Amino acid sequence: MSEIKLFGVSTKAGKYLKKEYKKYLNQTKLVSFSRSCNSGIYFDLTSPTYPKELSLREETLLISLAPIWLFVPFLKSYIKLINREKIKGIIITSSTSINTKKYTWNKFDKKLYSELSYWEEELIKLNKKYNLEVTIIRTSLIYGDIGFEEDKNLTFLIKLMRKFIFIPIPNETGIRQPIHYSQLIKCILKISNSYIQSSKKNKGKLNIIDIGGDEELS
Numbered sequence: 001m002s003e004i005k006l007f008g009v010s011t012k013a014g015k016y017l018k019k020e021y022k023k024y025l026n027q028t029k030l031v032s033f034s035r036s037c038n039s040g041i042y043f044d045l046t047s048p049t050y051p052k053e054l055s056l057r058e059e060t061l062l063i064s065l066a067p068i069w070l071f072v073p074f075l076k077s078y079i080k081l082i083n084r085e086k087i088k089g090i091i092i093t094s095s096t097s098i099n100t101k102k103y104t105w106n107k108f109d110k111k112l113y114s115e116l117s118y119w120e121e122e123l124i125k126l127n128k129k130y131n132l133e134v135t136i137i138r139t140s141l142i143y144g145d146i147g148f149e150e151d152k153n154l155t156f157l158i159k160l161m162r163k164f165i166f167i168p169i170p171n172e173t174g175i176r177q178p179i180h181y182s183q184l185i186k187c188i189l190k191i192s193n194s195y196i197q198s199s200k201k202n203k204g205k206l207n208i209i210d211i212g213g214d215e216e217l218s
Contacts, residue, residue: 002088002196003058006032008065010039012144013181017063017188024189025196029058045074054078056086061195063188064092068119076122079130089133089195091188094120096138096210124206131203135191140212141178177212187211 004021008014009032018040021030031053032040041053045066064071071092094116101113120136127134187209 001027001029001058003029003031003056003060004063004192005054005060006030006040006063006065007043007045007071008034010034010036011065011181013142013185014065015039016181017065017185020182020185021189021192024193028061028196045070050078050081054082056082058086059088059196060086061088061192062090062092063192064090068092068094068123069115072119072123072126075126079126079132084130084132087132088198089135091135091137091191091195092123093184094136094138096140096212098138099210127206128204133195133203133205135207135209137184137188137191138208138210139179139184142181142184143178144181179211179213183213184211 002025004025006014006017009018014032014034018030018032021028033043033051033053034040035042035044041051043051043054062075075090095112097109097112098116098120101109104110104113123134123136126132191207
């Protein structure tokens with residue numbers, strides 16, 4: 001039986017993946033990790049010590065929904081301690097901001113672009129050095145809710161729009177294509193299934209996918 005090690009399970013996308021993965025990968029075991037004590041196995045990506053559940057006994061797919069600037073430094077250390085032959089592939093989320101914020105004048109956006117760009121490059125170096133199979137999914141703004149938990153992005157804006165006649169939005173902000181967390185996870189699970197089912201080893205293969213939602217917002 002193959003195994004998935006999921007990082008970032010406490011996110012809304014992570015909870016949805018944990019709930020839905022059996023529909024796509026019914027012969028696969030999921031082991032999830034989170035900084036939240038209420039979700040999965042407790043593990044801080046910045047910790048120098050690793051729980052025993054991080055050891056690789058089966059063919060394993062690594063999926064990260066954690067910030068790329070936390071996951072890649074962890075991966076650089078982790079990859080040296082494990083049997084890399086057991087890794088079926090790595091799926092990691094990044095952001096389309098690496099494309100949209102490249103020439104921005106905003107200091108926050110410039111810093112975000114720099115971080116994303118740096119850590120993607122570090123991941124690509126790992127990919128080449130260890131002949132890994134890596135998929136980077138650059139996603140737009142993620143929205144949605146699970147049960148009583150609401151996101152702090154579009155759900156918040158929708159509440160304001162229902163409460164007030166006018167809502168302050170900066171002018172000339174361009175077009176946004178936010179993606180619902182369920183759409184993102186369906187994409188990740190489809191890619192996961194191709195990794196798990198494949199008998200071929202495409203060592204060193206790198207895929208970069210930019211995705212957004214199916215509706216545009218100005």
